[in-house]
Amino acid sequence: QALERNELFLHYQPKIDMKSGKLAGVEALVRWQPRGDRKLVPPEVFIRIAEDSGLILPISNWVIDQVCAQLKQWHSKGLEVPKVAINLSARQFRHDELKTFILDSVELHQIDPQWLELEITESALMEDADAAATILSELKLLGMTIAIDDFGTGYSSLSYLKKFELDTLKIDCSFVHEITLNPDDAAIAVTIIKMAKSLGLSVVAEC
């Protein structure tokens, strides 16, 4: 009903390049404001329900379509937004029609798939690692980049880092928000950054 009533909208959280201070991209975050209600439904509440019920699929497809439309609009206005990241749920990542849906949306709104980054959690990838590796390389072939979301919290194996074609690690915010106070968090963050650099991956600090 939230979809039908047009109650969902997207927030775009900026990602800043720490060297240049410039906008490196944004992450699209879905929000729900029921009509007549001033308050938003917390995303951790409705996204979990959407995932459990399968409604995450139509919601995620709506997000992909909105992001493509928004990118087209920004670019036609001369606004430079290098990349928009979209969060993919495990269910959507493994859905047969994901690739077709993205391709259709990209074509409909005439945007370059290189402007899209897909964010997937470690645990979503590891459910069936072989299948995930195939899906990832197919998505990469379309020109999109792949980021691991909430890195460091989902799965303790590092072996997948060499198994998958990845571009970015997003350090989970639990290691970031007290990074100046907690030496353990700082040590973990520094280690992830070093490892990512050696693997040729870029790093995003989630906040």
Ligand code: MN
């Ligand atoms: Mn994310």
